[in-house]
Amino acid sequence: MTELIHGDALLVANHLAKSSVDLVYLDPPFNVGTKFRARTTDAGATSRVTGPVAYRDQFPSKTAFLDWLFERLNVIHGLLASTGSLWLHLDQRTVHEAKVRLDALFGEENFRGEVIWVPGNGGRGNGPTTTHQTLLFYSKTDEFTWNAKDPELREPYAKTSLSMHFKERDEDGRHYRERTIGKKTYRYYADLGRLRGSVWSDCPSMLSNTPLRSETTGYPTQKPLALLERIVRATSNEGDLVLDPFMGSGTTLEAALKHGRRAVGSDIGELSITTVTKRLQRAGHPVEVVDASSRTASHRAKPRAKRAPAPRARRSGPAS
Numbered sequence: 001m002t003e004l005i006h007g008d009a010l011l012v013a014n015h016l017a018k019s020s021v022d023l024v025y026l027d028p029p030f031n032v033g034t035k036f037r038a039r040t041t042d043a044g045a046t047s048r049v050t051g052p053v054a055y056r057d058q059f060p061s062k063t064a065f066l067d068w069l070f071e072r073l074n075v076i077h078g079l080l081a082s083t084g085s086l087w088l089h090l091d092q093r094t095v096h097e098a099k100v101r102l103d104a105l106f107g108e109e110n111f112r113g114e115v116i117w118v119p120g121n122g123g124r125g126n127g128p129t130t131t132h133q134t135l136l137f138y139s140k141t142d143e144f145t146w147n148a149k150d151p152e153l154r155e156p157y158a159k160t161s162l163s164m165h166f167k168e169r170d171e172d173g174r175h176y177r178e179r180t181i182g183k184k185t186y187r188y189y190a191d192l193g194r195l196r197g198s199v200w201s202d203c204p205s206m207l208s209n210t211p212l213r214s215e216t217t218g219y220p221t222q223k224p225l226a227l228l229e230r231i232v233r234a235t236s237n238e239g240d241l242v243l244d245p246f247m248g249s250g251t252t253l254e255a256a257l258k259h260g261r262r263a264v265g266s267d268i269g270e271l272s273i274t275t276v277t278k279r280l281q282r283a284g285h286p287v288e289v290v291d292a293s294s295r296t297a298s299h300r301a302k303p304r305a306k307r308a309p310a311p312r313a314r315r316s317g318p319a320s
């Protein structure tokens with residue numbers, strides 16, 4: 001049963017034990033200064049943003065927004081397991097200030113990198129318009145999951161690189177190349193592809209916002225399932241608990257459940273709760289809605305017995 005916590009993300013600690021969460025993805029309001037309405041569909045083909053207000057993204061100032069966000073991030077940090085990690089998804093409005101505050105909360109050494117997500121929208125306005133959003137990735141300690149060999153994190157080598165460098169074959173006939181860096185020799189297999197870089201432009205937002213696609217829920221600012229599937233597979237393992245405190249249409253929860261993780265989400269909006277309920281039930285996942293302010297709901301997401309460290313990856317040296 002997947003728990004949907006209806007209420008302020010500040011209250012998720014009423015429902016989750018300390019150090020019980022393996023992965024958190026947060027896609028909060030971005031301090032845009034507007035309200036977001038749900039989309040309605042006319043004649044099955046066009047999409048109009050004329051539905052009910054899903055949520056208000058309006059704060060008195062940037063500082064007020066960041067103070068609000070970090071009050072919640074402080075709580076969420078306490079819920080993360082020692083091997084847990086967190087993605088914070090923001091845009092150019094606040095990501096730089098948020099990075100400084102996250103460095104202070106997690107420790108600068110636990111900043112593991114950032115992803116530039118290119119949703120594929122055109123630019124508008126004067127000057128170099130921003131056509132990307134930024135996802136900051138932090139771990140709680142230096143032991144964290146990074147599934148470098150998962151196909152989600154691989155991409156094909158360039159054809160020229162394949163023909164120039166991957167000339168060796170192993171006993172199974174697989175093409176590879178070897179490189180010696182320092183005193184260590186690394187072997188790279190052609191069929192594994194290379195490790196994906198930090199610019200992700202292959203998860204377009206139209207996947208989640210085109211009314212003709214079944215993925216579309218009509219919830220505003222819905223993120224593509226492909227983006228969340230990559231995040232879930234890259235930075236958690238089967239059976240892990242994935243939390244999305246600002247779940248919106250429930251993309252993270254659907255991605256987590258699809259890949260054998262446990263999921264829990266919260267949202268303050270009624271429309272989010274009804275949207276996620278429908279979405280997960282349609283995908284065959286039973287849900288239970290609980291009130292965030294009640295402490296009566298189960299604390300069933302208890303810390304699990306410590307796993308063998310095998311699937312955990314420390315990022316040191318080039319990935320093979």
Ligand SMILES: C[S@@+](CC[C@H](N)C(=O)[O-])C[C@H]1O[C@@H](n2cnc3c(N)ncnc32)[C@H](O)[C@@H]1O
Pocket residue numbers: 007008009010027028029054055219220221222223224245246247248249250251252266267268269272
């Ligand atoms: C950008 S949307 C999330 C979209 C989501 N990632 C998706 O794919 O559909 C931000 C969400 O934060 C929710 N929200 C705003 N303030 C909140 C709060 N204090 N606690 C929990 N949720 C909140 C809004 O209702 C909205 O659904």
